[in-house]
Amino acid sequence: xxxxxxxECPGCPPIRALTFDxxxxxxxxxxxxxxxxxxxxxxxxxxxxxRCVLAASINDRKDDPLLAVARKNGLIEVLNPLNxxxxxxxxxxxxxxxxxxxxxxxxxxxxLKKGRLESxxxxxxxxxxxxxxxxxxxxIGITNSLSGSLCxxxxxxxxxxxGEIFCSAVDGSENxxxxxxxxxxxxxxxxxKSSKIWTARSPPKNSLxxxxxxxxxxxxxxxxxxxxxxxxxxxxxxxxxxxxxxQRRPIISFNFxxxxxxxxxxxxxxxxxxxxxxxGDLASIDMRTGKLLGxxxxxxSGSIRSIARHPELPVIASCxxxxxxxxxxxxTRQLLSAVFLKQQLTNVVIDSNFIGEEVSGIVVDPLSxxxxxxxxxxxNEDGPPPVKRKKASKESEERKKPKHNKKSKVKDKxxxxxxxxxxxxxxxxxxxxxxxxxxx
Amino acid sequence: xxxxxxxxxxxxxxxxxxxEEQQQQKKxxxxxxxxxxxxxxxxxxAKLKHEKKLEKRxxxxxxxxxxxxxxxxxxxxxxxxxxxxxxxxxxxxxTVCKPDDEELFAGNDADEFSSILKRECTPKIxxxxxxxNSTRGPAFISELLSIIPNAHYYKRGTYDxxxxxxxxxxxxxxxxxxxxxxxxxxxxLLIITLPDGxxxxxxxxxxxxxxxxxxxxxxxxxxxELVLTNFTTRLGHRIGRFIQSLFPQDPNFRGRRVVTFHNQxxxxxxxHHRYIFETKEIKQSNSDDKKFxxxxxxxxxxxxxxxxxxxxxxxxxxxxxSLQHGTFDTKxxxxxxxxxxxxxxxxxxFFL
Numbered sequence: 001x002x003x004x005x006x007x008e009c010p011g012c013p014p015i016r017a018l019t020f021d022x023x024x025x026x027x028x029x030x031x032x033x034x035x036x037x038x039x040x041x042x043x044x045x046x047x048x049x050x051r052c053v054l055a056a057s058i059n060d061r062k063d064d065p066l067l068a069v070a071r072k073n074g075l076i077e078v079l080n081p082l083n084x085x086x087x088x089x090x091x092x093x094x095x096x097x098x099x100x101x102x103x104x105x106x107x108x109x110x111x112l113k114k115g116r117l118e119s120x121x122x123x124x125x126x127x128x129x130x131x132x133x134x135x136x137x138x139x140i141g142i143t144n145s146l147s148g149s150l151c152x153x154x155x156x157x158x159x160x161x162x163g164e165i166f167c168s169a170v171d172g173s174e175n176x177x178x179x180x181x182x183x184x185x186x187x188x189x190x191x192x193k194s195s196k197i198w199t200a201r202s203p204p205k206n207s208l209x210x211x212x213x214x215x216x217x218x219x220x221x222x223x224x225x226x227x228x229x230x231x232x233x234x235x236x237x238x239x240x241x242x243x244x245x246x247q248r249r250p251i252i253s254f255n256f257x258x259x260x261x262x263x264x265x266x267x268x269x270x271x272x273x274x275x276x277x278x279x280g281d282l283a284s285i286d287m288r289t290g291k292l293l294g295x296x297x298x299x300x301s302g303s304i305r306s307i308a309r310h311p312e313l314p315v316i317a318s319c320x321x322x323x324x325x326x327x328x329x330x331x332t333r334q335l336l337s338a339v340f341l342k343q344q345l346t347n348v349v350i351d352s353n354f355i356g357e358e359v360s361g362i363v364v365d366p367l368s369x370x371x372x373x374x375x376x377x378x379x380n381e382d383g384p385p386p387v388k389r390k391k392a393s394k395e396s397e398e399r400k401k402p403k404h405n406k407k408s409k410v411k412d413k414x415x416x417x418x419x420x421x422x423x424x425x426x427x428x429x430x431x432x433x434x435x436x437x438x439x440x
Numbered sequence: 441x442x443x444x445x446x447x448x449x450x451x452x453x454x455x456x457x458x459x460e461e462q463q464q465q466k467k468x469x470x471x472x473x474x475x476x477x478x479x480x481x482x483x484x485x486a487k488l489k490h491e492k493k494l495e496k497r498x499x500x501x502x503x504x505x506x507x508x509x510x511x512x513x514x515x516x517x518x519x520x521x522x523x524x525x526x527x528x529x530x531x532x533x534x535t536v537c538k539p540d541d542e543e544l545f546a547g548n549d550a551d552e553f554s555s556i557l558k559r560e561c562t563p564k565i566x567x568x569x570x571x572x573n574s575t576r577g578p579a580f581i582s583e584l585l586s587i588i589p590n591a592h593y594y595k596r597g598t599y600d601x602x603x604x605x606x607x608x609x610x611x612x613x614x615x616x617x618x619x620x621x622x623x624x625x626x627x628x629l630l631i632i633t634l635p636d637g638x639x640x641x642x643x644x645x646x647x648x649x650x651x652x653x654x655x656x657x658x659x660x661x662x663x664x665e666l667v668l669t670n671f672t673t674r675l676g677h678r679i680g681r682f683i684q685s686l687f688p689q690d691p692n693f694r695g696r697r698v699v700t701f702h703n704q705x706x707x708x709x710x711x712h713h714r715y716i717f718e719t720k721e722i723k724q725s726n727s728d729d730k731k732f733x734x735x736x737x738x739x740x741x742x743x744x745x746x747x748x749x750x751x752x753x754x755x756x757x758x759x760x761x762s763l764q765h766g767t768f769d770t771k772x773x774x775x776x777x778x779x780x781x782x783x784x785x786x787x788x789x790f791f792l
Contacts, residue, residue, distance in 0.1 A: 023546055047546030215772070235772045260772050278774040299783050303765065303774035321765055321776045323535070323674065340534045342543050342674065344776070 011035035012327050012336045015310060016354030017317050018058070018081060019325050021343035024051025024071060026084065029325055029339050030354065038327065038339050044084035051075075055109035058349040059124065065353065066124055070106040076128065078111075078140070081351055088140055090126075107131045107181070108168030127191070129168045129179060133159040137191060157194045160184045166217050167232075172224030180216035186232050186242060200232075201248040203240075212236055218261050222287055223270040231273050231287055233261025239275065241287050252290040257281050265307040265316070267330070274316055276304025282318055284333070296328050298335035305345060311352045319345035526705065531789045535673040544677070551678070552633055553685040556614060562688055565591040566613045568604060570620045577621040579649055583754045584617070587699060587712055589663050589688055591617075605767050609635050615686055619644075629758060630768070633685065637766040638776060640682055642708075642758040650753030657714045657750040662695020663688050664712075670703040675777055676792035679708075679760060697752070706790050708758040714750045719743065760792065 012031040015038065019027050025045050031038035045051065052072040058081055059066045067081040078088040108129040123141040138154035159165060163183025170177045176197075180186040186200040205211045215235035222229035228244040237258055240250035256275060263276035271288050275281075282296040282304055302322025309316050314330040321344045327336040472488060475481040503518075510517040522528070537544055548554060556563050565588050569577055573596065585591050592613075594604075601618065608616050613634055620628035629642040650656050666687050671680035683701050700711045721743040765774040777791070 023543070023550060025543075047543055047550070049550030260774070262774065278772070279778050280775065280780070297782055299780075299785075301775070301777045301780060301783060303776065321774065342541070343547060 010334065010336055012038050013313050013315065014354065015313065015315060015317075015327065016351040017308070017325065017327075018056075018067065018349050018351060019319055019341055019345050020053035020056050020069065020347040021323075021341065021345045022052045023047040023049060023343050024053055025343065026053075026069070026079070027341055028084075029341075031327075031337070038325075038337055040339065040341065042084065044079070053346050054106050056347040056349055057109050057111040058351065059111045059113050060350075060352050061113065062353060065351070066111055067349070068109055068111040068126060070109040070128065072105060074106075076106070076109065076126070078124070078126075090140065104130045104132045104134070107165045108179070110168070110170045110177070112170065112174045127168075127170060127177060129159065129165055131164050131166075131181075133161070133163070133165050133179075133181075133184065135159050135177075135179070135189070137194065155194055157189075159187065159189070163214075166215075167219040169220045169230075171221045171227040173227065176221075176227040178219055178221070178230055180219050180232055182215045182235070183213070184216070185214055186216060186219060186230060188227070188230070188244060198244045199248065200242055200250070203249060203253065218264040218276075220264045220266050220273070222266055222273065224266070224268070226270070229287075231264055231266065233264045233275060235260040237261060237277070239264075239273075239285065239290075241290070252287065254290045256283065256285070256292075259303075262320075263304050263307045263318075265309055267309060268311065274307050274309070274318075276307050276318060276320065278303045280304060280320065280322065282307070282328070284330070294333050296333050296335070298326065298328075298338070300324070300326065302344075306347045308348045308350045310350050317348050317350055319348040321345070526788055527790075529788055531786055533673055533790070535675070537672060537674060537677050544674075548681070551681065552637060553681045556685040557681065557689060559689050561614065563590060563614045563686060564612060565686060566604075566608045566611075566616045567591050567593045568596045568616065568618055570618065571596055571598065573619075573621055575624045576647070576649070577619060577624070577626055580626050580647060580754065581619055583650055584619070586659055586661075587664070588617075588686060589661075601768050605632060605634065617686075628761075631682070631686070632768050633682065634767065637764065638678075638682070639764040639766070639768050639773070640679065641761045641764070643761055645757050645759070647756040648754055653751055653753045653755070655750065657752045659697055659712065659714065659752045660695050662692040662697055663690060664695065664697040664699045665691040665693070667698055667700040667702075669700070671792055673790075673792060675763070676703060678776075679763070679792060683708075701758075703792050706759060706792050708760070708792070710754075710756050710758065712752045712754070714752055716748050716750075717745050718748060719745050 013034070014030075014032055014036065016028065016030045017038075019029065021027070025043055025047060027040050028042040028044075029038045030041045050071075050073045053069055054072055055070040057068045059068075060081070065081050066087070067079045069077045069079060071077065074091065076090040077086055078090075079086055106128055108127075110127040112125040112127060123139055125137065125139045127135065127137050129135040134156060135158070136154045136156040159179045160183075164181045165179050165184060166181035168177060168179045170191075175191055176188055177191055178186055178188045180200075185202060187196055188198040189195065190197050202211075202214050212234075216232050217235050219230060219232040221227060222231050222241070230242040230244070232240050232242065233256075234240065237255055237260055239254055239256050239261060241252040242248075243251050257277055257279070259278035259281070261275055262278050263274075265274045267273065267284075271286055272293065273285050273287055275283050275285060280300040280302050282300060284293045284296070285291065286293055296318075300318075300320075300322065302320045302324075304318050304320040306320070307316055307318045309330075315336065316328050316330055317325060318328065319325045319341075323341055323343055323345060324338045325341055325345065325348060326338045328334065329336055472481050472484040475484060507517045555561050567581055567584060567588075569581065581593055585593060596604075599607075605616065615634060616630075616632040618630040618632075619626050620630060622628075626644055626647055629644050630639065631642070632639045650658075664687065666684060668680045668684060671677055680701075680703075687699065696715050698713045698715060700709070700713070702709045702711070760777075761779055762775055763777040765776050779791075783789075783791075
């Protein structure tokens, strides 16, 4: 029998996401209410292919949030993510840029959350990195007069002379940044001193004596607090885990499917990552063991360019070349809803301060629900003696996640967890158990 | 078995005509496939079929009569019923292009094909094959060369496709077509738009070459007109523009040559025709000639201008397998669209 009705998507918790596409449009997608259907609320900018967004970064603090957007024509715009007003526009030529934007587009852009110079609240710091490996760190202040902006002299340095930079990331404390790309091994820089502190080594030749050339396409820090663990995806569909304190070669390295890893995003719990590939596969992986937790299936047919994790709700957003913005439940890996945004999307960021309802009382509900659940699970997990838990650890994978959510939320918990990843693979299950003990 | 039931029936109803009708209904309800004896089964089946046929004829007659009466009385004839097909009960697709979508047009202006479609540059096509190539492959290519103006065939040799892409870029080609042959039969078409993508991979099937078409014509070297039908969704629109960019955008109407890409249920049918307009007075419409493809004319029994078609060939069917962002790169390529088995949730879901 042909199906007559379409499959219903269960709808989203209140969420606000901003997407960026190849025509330089910024679209704001919001879902309101408890199980709302996300809709496009606003569209900023006029369609123009030269304004194609290459990178975007959001600083979603409570007061005065900022959104930085890097465009193809070399402009970096700083917007207000609430109403889309352009606060500052930085042309690359004007600010001590040494290069022509056409042949050296921006590959990475990060809006640092804490100001490097604490002199005024309207000051922010921007880390940019171009494809040819020129990184620069500049502090820009917004004066109250609209046009005027003062810019301190940028700190620039060159990451590598050869190769192209494809990915970059900044850790939670914002003292370290990593870069990687085609012909560029993953390297970690200290932003304060702007000096390189670590470089990866390429893995040895394989059994057939074939050396695969370096080509990193996505990378991130595994944990927000810890700058030592790095997950990187390569163009030949390999996922690698590096530990700076241990060795220069990857600790874990495994293949995922058969198309290049295009997006890697870390979870809040510090060991789960989300992968997006060039043929539209989205999966979550436990990096302690390198095992696949599960795939996010749902007619996703275009390459995934960007994944964003909501800092509180168990939701991720993914977007890519098929023009859909999709929201997924992290725990059940169900598609919550999909929004068709007409263009090929390049980036998505989530505005975490969004309150779904005008009445703020309702909005707290999903959060408190999650917390209640986590409390329950904690009670459950505290019940059985630790010997039994080792067996149950696999089944309780699902239940573990919310608890770790809470862990990251309640930050006064000590994270003295000795890095369990350093242990060899065989013990990984045990290390998982260790982590459990810490969390509960 | 049947007899027993009949008896029961007559006991209950007991009136002449009503009884018969009831019996008939009962018979219809009882499936012939439940009868185990083959002879009886086939007899019942034949009877059922005959009844159905009669009924259908009756219905048709009634409908025709109603229409005729309505015409005589000068009323509106009863509305013609539209059969339900897979296409017109297609699942709702939000990606279907709307004519008032300004973002769509902005996207069109920005895409890779716009320079050709705005006639800023003329298409120049390189046609090559897979490494091994024999019999039907070259024949197909020679026909492709006659269809697509400004197409050049290059021997494949043992070059890598990526090298060929580089070469073609430097020689200002705008597209590469690779005809892939398997078991001496062309079975795939890889079309690469230069200089920077996209790359489409089509499955090719039902290839009928020109010489195998009865009463085929031989095409002239005029630039053909292009007909693209039913490319509705965003992906379909893109594929349509993709195909359009293979052909020059200034058709020579004197050539009266049409190349058709007709999309139906995600299959793209290719046909190549010559047409002619003729003024003719026809005695009566030749109603038996209802064949869609070789339809001789619209049957209007007056002196009329009619269009006649002659197929030039070849015919083939394409089905999109993947659309890749950028030029050919199977290992590191990013796909804009790939067909995955999990997408086939329904027969009524189409992507183009």
